[in-house]
Amino acid sequence: MISKKKAKFIISLQKKKVRDEERLFIIEGDKLVKEFLAAKIPVKTLIARPEFLSSLPDDLTRFVNEIEDVSYEELKQISTLKTPHNALAIIPVPDRNLDTNDVLKGLCVALDFVQDPGNLGTIIRAAAWFGIKNIVCSEDCVDVYNPKVIQASMGALLNVSVFYNDLKKLFTSAAKNKIPIFGTMLEGDSIYNHKLDNKGIILLGNESKGISDELIPFITEKIMIPKFSKAKQGIDSLNVGMAASVVFYEFLRKSGRLPE
Amino acid sequence: MISKKKAKFIISLQKKKVRDEERLFIIEGDKLVKEFLAAKIPVKTLIARPEFLSSLPDDLTRFVNEIEDVSYEELKQISTLKTPHNALAIIPVPDRNLDTNDVLKGLCVALDFVQDPGNLGTIIRAAAWFGIKNIVCSEDCVDVYNPKVIQASMGALLNVSVFYNDLKKLFTSAAKNKIPIFGTMLEGDSIYNHKLDNKGIILLGNESKGISDELIPFITEKIMIPKFSKAKQGIDSLNVGMAASVVFYEFLRKSGRLPE
Secondary structure, three states: OOOHHHHHHHHHHOHHHHHHHHHHEEEEOOOHHHHHHOOOOOOEEEEHHHHHHOOOOOOHOOEEEEEEEEEEEHHHHHOOOOOOOOEEEEOOOOOOOOOHHOOOOOOOEEEEEOHHHHHHHHHHHHHHHHOOEEEOOOOOOOOOOOOHHHHHHHHHHHHHHEEHHHHHHHHHHHHOOOOOEEEEEEEEEEEOOOOOOEEEEEOOOOOOOOOOOOOHHHEEEEEEEOOOOOEEEEEEOOHHHHHHHHHHHHHHHOOEEEEE | OHHHHHHHHHHOOOOOHHHHHOOOEEEEEEHHHHHHHOOOOOOOEEEOOOHHHOOHHHHHHOEEEEEEEEEEHHHHHHHHOOOOOOOOEEEEEEOOOOOOOOOOOOOOEEEEEOHHHHHHHHHHHHHOOOOOOOOOOOOOOOOOOHHHHHHHHHHHHOEEEEEEEEEEEHHHHHHHOOEEEEEEEEEEEEEEOOOOOOEEEEEEOOOOOOOOOOHHHOOOOEHHHHHOOOOOOOOOOOOHHHHHHHHHHHHHHOOOOOOO
16 A cells, blocks of 8 residues: 555656656566566665565565555556556666766767657667667756656666766767767768777767757767668668667677677 | 548547558658658548648649648647647558568568567668568558557658568468578577578567467577677567667678668
8 A cells, every 4th residue: 555645756756857856766567677676776665566576585675675565556556657567666866977988998879869768768778788888868868767768778777877968078088088989870981881999989869850060070980871772752761779779789790799 | 621520530540440441541740741742652631731731842742632721720639649740641551462472582571479569660660771672460460550650660661561461371481482581589599690691581579479489480590689798687688679670780781782
């Protein structure tokens, strides 16, 4: 049984403003909640149906501060999903500051004004799959703790750090250290042939506007995914999530690294 | 001004049952509508705000049977979008029968029980980009004329034919003709190293269940996208749309074909 006050509070966390103030976010779904528990992430509150709670091994709830059991109807009230699963958890936003030197050591991703939560979630999932550990978002990107981003990224957020920063600052540091900035854009050079480093920044732009004019001068290498179609209508771009997956794949392939 | 009866009819086309009976579907959004007009696809009804209609060159409306101008409020009533654009069109479902021999001549895609409209749309878009002309869906896949599929595929439907069929029938024909069936699955061989033909079927499975048991025996080559992460939690698969993009890319790259 969950109090009205608490239910209201949980619903309020669907708003970015409240998440920012409270430094809390919500994850939902049995699989995702179990993954966070198994990863030993501190959990403020675990809210779940009794069946879910009784199925959990003891050692999974060791890092949970508070547990509430609820009925399906109660869960439905606080859920962002049309058909909620059996569990939901409130998680503290991790305290992580962008350490530019650290991020620039390997391959990282910069996102310029990516707005669609599904796209950001997809990009996080692709980064995790391909072992890219850091994503730096421009400050106008969609919030990583938006419930739709969480849903689309699945558990990948456990393996990728997402920062918000002024990209110009990051790029200025990169330029000083002669670290390449690969901008994905339609007029770029085909990634088939282009030399891709295993160090540098992969920059992806907004869904409809691409990379902002003010960031273009920082790009040291313009790249694109070759298109195999003569058609004049209907195929002017790939979705940014798909583009990210293909570009990450090709970077890793060319790096000569083998899957772990 | 649009009659109540017509508005009701257009809204009813959001249901698969009605689309199947009427053999009609809806496209929405200025860009998409313009692309369909430019491709000279026969249009049953074009419904748009006067500004949109007056901006159209004459030769774009030559294949339109009927034009209705509407106010923004009227458009909002019949739209599936939260913020509708300026135009919507009713399009006859093309009469296309699956010609197995034709489809099996080149590289084609088979989808087993892909349920999410966004994923089907993404896969169509990726296929179009990489010049793959045919997609055969199992009969339990989401309907290609679902408004969310149309929205996610953008204009790519103009360049890709999507069929619904019993995949076992298609695979039986393929087997007879010794055409390879590449099944994408987690226990497959890495596409880094695997020989990929420029002829054959790329089979992708359901979002959570993968490829059905009954189809597994037809697979002649099991393939997968290498994963670069040791993490135990959070990264057990790529979304099927992302996987499709990467696999299509690698098939085309290995085919030695050059972008057109």
